[in-house]
């Protein structure tokens with residue numbers, strides 16, 4: 154999944170990027186409200202962690218503007234401890250959840266998982282497509298009950314295909330979810346990663362739809 158972290162406190166920002174990245178997500182970050190607002194407008198994120206006290210444009214205004222523009226990705230806001238009015242204002246502005254500072258990183262990751270579940274069609278942290286099972290909590294994959302070793306790129310790619318199983322995803326869409334905003338995005342490399350992933354998965358798992366992209370096939374369906 155692709156997550157945007159908005160936090161102006163450098164140490165906390167870096168900690169969030171590290172922890173969310175280690176949970177198997179692609180992370181972009183912004184340290185002020187104006188940058189955050191821009192990224193949320195032009196990029197597609199699966200969820201956003203948004204601090205409210207930000208330079209240039211405060212978090213509540215960022216959130217209100219996104220919602221007014223129809224950007225409906227799940228947003229978890231970070232509020233000051235005990236500031237109940239911030240929580241109320243945040244929810245009124247369209248936040249999906251909130252967490253008071255200071256918080257335990259584990260709790261933030263759990264809340265984020267819950268938001269991502271709500272955002273996608275999957276009702277649990279364990280996603281299945283035929284013989285392939287992906288455990289989003291531990292970023293692990295099994296095929297027919299056997300653990301499968303994947304690189305972090307291969308895992309992200311598979312997670313993206315599984316979240317939208319049965320649907321065709323274009324190379325551009327996949328590369329947008331795989332690479333952070335400023336990194337070198339090249340949809341040709343997707344072909345290479347799909348090739349590698351394909352060799353590790355049961356034959357026929359990833360279907361190429363000519364001129365359109367790739368689709369994850371449920372091998373047990375209709376069998």
Ligand code: CA
Pocket residue numbers: 160161162204205206207
């Ligand atoms: Ca702040």
